[in-house]
Amino acid sequence: MNMAETMGLEDSETISLHQRILSDIREKILSGAWAPGHRIPFEHELTAEYRCSRMTVNKALSQLAKAGLIERRRRSGSFVRRPQSQAAVLELHDIRIEVEALGLPYRYERLERLKRRSNAEDRALLGSSGAGSVVWLEGLHFAGERPFALEQRLINLSAVLEAGDEEFLEIAAGPWLIGRVPWSEAEHRIRAMAADEAIADALDIDPGAPCLVVERRTWSAEHPVTHVRFVYPAESHTLVARFTPSQG
Amino acid sequence: MNMAETMGLEDSETISLHQRILSDIREKILSGAWAPGHRIPFEHELTAEYRCSRMTVNKALSQLAKAGLIERRRRSGSFVRRPQSQAAVLELHDIRIEVEALGLPYRYERLERLKRRSNAEDRALLGSSGAGSVVWLEGLHFAGERPFALEQRLINLSAVLEAGDEEFLEIAAGPWLIGRVPWSEAEHRIRAMAADEAIADALDIDPGAPCLVVERRTWSAEHPVTHVRFVYPAESHTLVARFTPSQG
DNA sequence: ATGGCGATTATGTATATACATATTAACTCG
DNA sequence: CGAGTTAATATGTATATACATAATCGCCAT
Numbered sequence: 001m002n003m004a005e006t007m008g009l010e011d012s013e014t015i016s017l018h019q020r021i022l023s024d025i026r027e028k029i030l031s032g033a034w035a036p037g038h039r040i041p042f043e044h045e046l047t048a049e050y051r052c053s054r055m056t057v058n059k060a061l062s063q064l065a066k067a068g069l070i071e072r073r074r075r076s077g078s079f080v081r082r083p084q085s086q087a088a089v090l091e092l093h094d095i096r097i098e099v100e101a102l103g104l105p106y107r108y109e110r111l112e113r114l115k116r117r118s119n120a121e122d123r124a125l126l127g128s129s130g131a132g133s134v135v136w137l138e139g140l141h142f143a144g145e146r147p148f149a150l151e152q153r154l155i156n157l158s159a160v161l162e163a164g165d166e167e168f169l170e171i172a173a174g175p176w177l178i179g180r181v182p183w184s185e186a187e188h189r190i191r192a193m194a195a196d197e198a199i200a201d202a203l204d205i206d207p208g209a210p211c212l213v214v215e216r217r218t219w220s221a222e223h224p225v226t227h228v229r230f231v232y233p234a235e236s237h238t239l240v241a242r243f244t245p246s247q248g
Numbered sequence: 249m250n251m252a253e254t255m256g257l258e259d260s261e262t263i264s265l266h267q268r269i270l271s272d273i274r275e276k277i278l279s280g281a282w283a284p285g286h287r288i289p290f291e292h293e294l295t296a297e298y299r300c301s302r303m304t305v306n307k308a309l310s311q312l313a314k315a316g317l318i319e320r321r322r323r324s325g326s327f328v329r330r331p332q333s334q335a336a337v338l339e340l341h342d343i344r345i346e347v348e349a350l351g352l353p354y355r356y357e358r359l360e361r362l363k364r365r366s367n368a369e370d371r372a373l374l375g376s377s378g379a380g381s382v383v384w385l386e387g388l389h390f391a392g393e394r395p396f397a398l399e400q401r402l403i404n405l406s407a408v409l410e411a412g413d414e415e416f417l418e419i420a421a422g423p424w425l426i427g428r429v430p431w432s433e434a435e436h437r438i439r440a441m442a443a444d445e446a447i448a449d450a451l452d453i454d455p456g457a458p459c460l461v462v463e464r465r466t467w468s469a470e471h472p473v474t475h476v477r478f479v480y481p482a483e484s485h486t487l488v489a490r491f492t493p494s495q496g
Numbered sequence: 497a498t499g500g501c502g503a504t505t506a507t508g509t510a511t512a513t514a515c516a517t518a519t520t521a522a523c524t525c526g
Numbered sequence: 527c528g529a530g531t532t533a534a535t536a537t538g539t540a541t542a543t544a545c546a547t548a549a550t551c552g553c554c555a556t
Contacts, residue, residue: 016508016509016510017509017510018509018510042535042536042537043536043537044536052510052511053510053511053512054512054537055510055511055512056509056510056511058537058538058539059509061537062537062538072536072537072538073518073519073536073537074517074518074519074520074535074536074537074538075517075518075519075520075521075534075535075536075537076518076519076520076535076536076537077536077537078536078537190438190460191460191482191485192440192441192458192459192460192461192480192482193440193458193482194457194458194482208456209442209458210440210441210442210457210458210459210482211440211458212438212439212440212460213440232440234439234440234441234442234458237439264538264539264540265539265540266539266540290505290506290507291506291507292506300540300541301540301541301542302507302542303540303541303542304539304540304541306507306508306509307539309507310507310508320506320507320508321506321507321548321549322505322506322507322508322547322548322549322550323504323505323506323507323547323548323549323550323551324505324506324507324549324550325506325507326506326507
């Protein structure tokens with residue numbers, strides 16, 4: 001459709017309009033710009049904003065609703081949902097949302113931050129070939145008073161330059177990155193591990209206690225962005241993923 | 249819509265027409281009536297069959313395509329795809345393939361088999377409401393000489409009657425079931441756990457050692473089919489899942 | 497035969513329109 | 527003033543229509 005360039009689409013690719021609306025809104029939600037509970041614009045407002053028919057807007061919103069990102073209420077509008085299903089756990093992995101879904105107050109605390117040139121191990125973790133600078137972060141996610149997860153993260157500064165100026169003292173890097181770098185691909189590794197001294201100390205559990213480890217590598221347009229490792233005490237966490245061949 | 253009753257819909261519920269088309273076709277595919285490669289009717293044929301507009305048919309087919317059940321080719325039509333969606337999301341659970349990929353000889357050994365009427369716990373595991381008979385299986389997957397994974401499985405006999413006559417002495421139930429029951433939905437739970445006495449004994453590891461536990465429930469057309477729990481010694485196993493942001 | 501080209505065909509996406517339905521806000525009446 | 531009714535509103539689903547696009551078929555000229 002020749003709608004795309006009239007809208008001033010920056011991507012040169014030809015994306016259908018309803019796809020564009022869909023990803024715009026998803027981006028706003030995933031980045032946190034529209035928090036859970038936020039009422040997204042009415043169909044007729046989006047119709048005006050994108051200069052298209054209501055059907056097109058409706059198609060996009062219906063998809064978001066089916067994907068569980070928003071909830072639609074007649075006469076009231078469409079609202080960002082608190083994610084809780086598979087999407088939350090494996091696609092985003094926003095720990096704040098997980099913790100708040102449990103009804104517990106969430107807090108993030110940075111333990112360590114280093115900026116350095118990448119070494120061989122960093123490059124292996126990132127799945128990167130070239131050298132460059134990285135930021136190394138370690139932090140704790142709390143659910144109430146108790147540590148909920150330990151986070152160890154590498155950020156590739158050649159992919160996200162601004163991360164070099166960010167302290168990440170009370171903001172976890174995950175949500176921060178999501179708003180800045182649209183990820184195109186991610187790979188998860190999930191395994192069990194016995195807590196070593198350092199992990200046991202950080203998470204306030206016994207050394208040797210079983211932990212669930214979720215590692216994630218993210219790429220944006222072929223460039224490695226970040227590698228993150230979440231360590232959960234076994235009793236605190238279960239990942240749930242639900243699949244359906246079709247989404248009736 | 250008053251379309252539903254004009255069509256002679258057997259369900260008393262009011263289902264939208266495109267939902268009905270969608271589930272009709274999905275059923276045909278999952279049941280095997282339309283095998284992979286089969287060309288499903290053209291939009292204009294379905295338009296005639298369901299007496300509706302092409303947009304409505306198109307909406308249903310587009311959803312099926314996005315869900316990966318069918319593939320649409322311009323000028324040629326829409327074709328049933330070879331099932332592959334599951335592997336894309338969490339590629340696990342043909343343990344034989346996993347083991348052989350490591351270059352180790354694979355062997356399965358049944359430890360226990362019981363046939364009984366389901367109790368409350370069974371029904372909870374299966375996610376089933378009604379009573380009925382089940383088969384309980386326990387078995388070990390070996391990689392070379394060492395135990396690779398412990399499998400504990402419940403099979404709902406009212407969904408898979410033939411399973412009652414099968415011994416599963418050297419064939420794991422997973423591959424056996426896959427050939428017989430087209431699954432329509434699956435839910436995975438993944439967590440870490442310390443090995444108890446029984447598990448440690450079976451897997452030949454120390455009690456208290458960390459294990460990765462993968463539980464899977466499977467449904468076929470709303471009916472619970474099986475619940476299976478795989479327990480892996482932590483050092484032997486990592487799950488890998490790779491995602492690309494879907495539908496957008 | 498055969499390579500290219502135009503016609504045909506099925507899908508892809510968008511439009512304007514219509515009416516149904518659920519829910520809330522406003523209003524009316526005892 | 528409160529309960530019940532009515533009107534307004536946002537979404538839900540369907541229609542007919544239009545044109546774009548990709549792939550294929552068949553014809554024709556070489």
